Amino acid sequence: MRTVGRLVTSLMLAVLVLSGCTDGGGVKNPVKAVAPKDPLTIETNVDNGASSVPVDTLVTVDGFDGQLSDVSLASQDGKTKVPGDIRGVRWTAQQFLEPGTSYVLTAAGTGDDGKKVTSTTRFTTKALSLDEQTYPAVAPLQGETVGVGMPVIVSFDLPVKDRAAFEKRMKVTAQPATVGGWYWLSDNTAHWRPKSYWKPGTKVSVDLALNSVPAGDGIYGQQDQRVDFTVGRSVVSIVDTKRHRMTVKIDGKARRTIPVSTGDASHRSRNGTKLVMEKHESIDMDAATTGVDSDDPNYYNLKGVKYALRVTNSGEFLHAAPWSAASQGNANVSHGCVGMSTANAGWLFSQSKRGDVVRYVGSPRRLEPANGWTDWNVSWSDWLEGSALQGEDPAA
Known part of the structure; x- marks a missing residue:
């Protein structure tokens, strides 16, 4: 009986195995259907x-x-x-x-x-009129060599209300690397200056990616700008209005002490750090441009003034003044300019470039903010507060 039982069991297992390998139609190992892949x-x-x-x-x-x-x-x-x-x-x-x-x-x-x-x-795209686009003009100029005090100046012909949006796209890079920052004087003007004077020989690149960036009030940036410039040797002059002397230092060494005459008691030269803004080998100086009427006893109109270096918007220059030779080194008799001999003025003119530093000491009259490039009269902490980003990450 045990033998017969085992035989029956074996036959049943064989049938089960065969049944597991076939279906009713006799198809072996069916392949599962794959869904079709999608087009891009x-x-x-x-x-x-x-x-x-x-x-x-x-x-x-x-x-x-x-x-x-x-x-x-x-x-x-x-x-x-x-x-x-x-x-x-x-x-x-x-x-x-x-x-x-x-x-x-x-x-x-x-x-x-x-x-x-x-x-x-x-x-x-939508068309824009010129009244809907603000143009960024940049100083220094492309390829210019400037003094160690020169700021990067961006002037907009229409106001920028969204200063932060613009500043995020205004980059200044330097070799060697230089710490600096932006300061908005107004909606139309922004300056970038280093924390300390530039190192002579520094290569600087200004990149303004402002094309079509919203400036606010329906105005957009008109175009991008790229300007590269170089910082030349250090020329720093100290004008002592009390001693009637100007000391010119080149790369840190005093090269010449020049007898000068500065502003008289009614027209004091302004105390503070100024920068050379313009160079004119010859220029006509008309007091009317500074608001002095031709009937005023202080009116003057000087033709062909030689070797003039402008340092303020209000009309202060360093220039040749042969008419005040007797007072140079002894008394202050000008209307605010620094006058010197033609020979000394010619020498200084030949050494100078935009962005050179001219520091005035000894005068009771203070230089007004933005009367020229007055950046170096602002403390570094105050300068940083003039940024539209106020420490915000520009890449954010």
């Missing part, structure tokens, strides 16, 4: 055929169910190309757009299904 879908944040697209639009392209491989954005005439980069599934433009311009956006990639897809989007 391309989406942009600008509609095809759109008009009056805001110029401060950063164009983006997204690729879903695949990978973007190539994106280009250019004006229809091909003259303007907008750079961008792909991160993950998104391409993002690195610049804003030009006003009143027709653009062609082309994107291509491969879907998860292995098939290539290309998309073309055409659109036009």
Whole structure:
């Protein structure tokens, strides 16, 4: 009985094994069905055929169910190309757009299904008048060699209300690296200066990525700017109004002490640190430009004044003054300018450049803020408070 039972059990197991390897139709090892892969879908944040697209639009392209491989954005005439980069599934433009311009956006990639897809989007940006664009003028000039006190000056012809948005895109880099910062004198003017005087030989680059950046009140930046300049040797002059002497130091060494005459008791030369703003080998000096009427006994109109270096907006110069030779080194008889012999003025003129430092001491009259490039009369802590970012990370 045990033998028969074992035989029956073995036959039953064999039947079960055979049943597990076949189905009713006799098909062996069925393959599970795989869902089909999706094609690439391309989406942009600008509609095809759109008009009056805001110029401060950063164009983006997204690729879903695949990978973007190539994106280009250019004006229809091909003259303007907008750079961008792909991160993950998104391409993002690195610049804003030009006003009143027709653009062609082309994107291509491969879907998860292995098939290539290309998309073309055409659109036009909103036109802007000159009254809706602010132009950034920069000093120093491209390639200029300047003095150790020279600030970077950006002047806007229309006011910038959103100073922070602009300052984030206004970069100054130097070699060797130099600590410095921006200070807004007004909505139309911003200065960047180092914490201390520039090191002679420093190479400086100014990059203003302001094209189409919103300035506020419906105004936009008119264009980007790039200016490179070099800091020359150190020329620092000290004008002692009490002793009627000016000491000129070049690279830290006193090179010449010059007898001078400065402003008289009614027209004191202003105390403080000034910078050479302009150089004129010859210039006419008319007191009317400083608000003195021609009927005033203090009126003057001097033709062809030689070797003039402007240091204030109000009209203070260092220049040749042969008419006051007897007073130079002895008395102050000018209307505020520093007068010296023609020979000394010619020598100083030959040594000077924009941004050279001229420090006045001994006068009871103080230099007014912004009467010239008065940056070095502001403490570093106060200077930092003039930034629109106030310690905020510019990259944020």
